[in-house]
Amino acid sequence: MRGDRLISILLMLQSHGRMTAKELSEKLEVSERTIYRDMEVLSGSGIPVFADRGKNGGWSLIDGYQTDLTGLKESEIRALFVPSSPQLLEDLGLTRISEDARNKLIASLPATFRDNAKDVWSRIHIDTSSWRGTKEKIASFEVLKNAIWENNKLGILYQRADGETNNYIVQPLGLVAKGNSWYLIAAKEDGDIRNYRASRIQSAMPRKEAFERPVDFDIAAYWKKSKQAFIKALPTYVVWVKASGEVLSRLSFSNYFVRVIETKSIDEKGWALMKLAFDTKEEAKRFILGFADQMIVTEPENLRAEILRMAEAAVAQYKK
Numbered sequence: 396m397r398g399d400r401l402i403s404i405l406l407m408l409q410s411h412g413r414m415t416a417k418e419l420s421e422k423l424e425v426s427e428r429t430i431y432r433d434m435e436v437l438s439g440s441g442i443p444v445f446a447d448r449g450k451n452g453g454w455s456l457i458d459g460y461q462t463d464l465t466g467l468k469e470s471e472i473r474a475l476f477v478p479s480s481p482q483l484l485e486d487l488g489l490t491r492i493s494e495d496a497r498n499k500l501i502a503s504l505p506a507t508f509r510d511n512a513k514d515v516w517s518r519i520h521i522d523t524s525s526w527r528g529t530k531e532k533i534a535s536f537e538v539l540k541n542a543i544w545e546n547n548k549l550g551i552l553y554q555r556a557d558g559e560t561n562n563y564i565v566q567p568l569g570l571v572a573k574g575n576s577w578y579l580i581a582a583k584e585d586g587d588i589r590n591y592r593a594s595r596i597q598s599a600m601p602r603k604e605a606f607e608r609p610v611d612f613d614i615a616a617y618w619k620k621s622k623q624a625f626i627k628a629l630p631t632y633v634v635w636v637k638a639s640g641e642v643l644s645r646l647s648f649s650n651y652f653v654r655v656i657e658t659k660s661i662d663e664k665g666w667a668l669m670k671l672a673f674d675t676k677e678e679a680k681r682f683i684l685g686f687a688d689q690m691i692v693t694e695p696e697n698l699r700a701e702i703l704r705m706a707e708a709a710v711a712q713y714k715k
Contacts, residue, residue, distance in 0.1 A: 535599035635694040640665030
């Protein structure tokens with residue numbers, strides 16, 4: 396989306412001459428602060444944009460400068476046209492707008508590059524939806540989006556993972572799509588920034604109170620740091636097992652439930668000694684038991700005993 400916006404700024408300056416940051420922000424539906432950051436990016440990439448101060452000032456291009464985007468490399472054009480997720484665009488209400496922007500960008504390209512750009516759409520498609528087509532319901536998504544753009548505080552009723560609900564007053568800073576789930580990134584009243592799964596926000600009410608957005612807040616950098624901290628804090632339960640050759644290939648595609656840490660040896664019968672990691676002990680027991688006689692726990696010893704009891708209980712149930 397930022398690539399589309401930068402091209403739009405460049406084309407508008409070519410068409411209209413001088414434009415203020417306010418005019419650009421209104422046309423592109425972003426904040427003036429975002430426009431100033433975009434101008435820094437354009438200037439840093441060699442585009443001769445400059446600002447005139449004063450009553451009749453604004454942003455403009457150096458006199459006589461024109462571009463038909465021939466300065467872009469073929470790989471850069473492809474990067475601009477890599478499609479976004481249809482589901483995420485639909486969630487944001489940008490499906491038609493994205494198509495219009497894409498068509499305008501195509502029209503601005505030299506004829507020699509147009510086919511290359513269009514070819515990206517026929518070769519690459521990004522689908523973030525689940526295989527069964529399930530979609531999280533977000534009760535107040537429009538309210539969240541509006542509060543983010545308008546810098547308005549929100550009162551939210553949030554259900555935590557343990558089922559408890561709490562009321563919070565937050566300063567919404569942005570939205571992050573992780574897979575097919577949305578997360579609201581917001582600052583609490585004490586300035587602490589937290590992640591709120593949007594589907595757990597049971598209600599959101601705009602407050603007639605604006606807030607000052609942190610000048611140095613970078614949502615991509617924040618999310619990367621937050622994700623690393625979350626992964627580091629995840630519980631880990633490590634198990635050593637012997638697994639038959641029949642299940643080895645299946646384990647390679649099962650990292651949603653289990654992570655293969657190490658494969659130590661494979662004997663003459665095709666059985667491998669493997670180190671596996673799970674989030675919890677209960678998850679390990681259910682997973683290993685599901686492979687019946689094709690997977691045997693070697694360590695820890697107490698896990699062997701617990702799985703044996705589970706297997707005996709299952710046999711007893713079938714004999715009733």
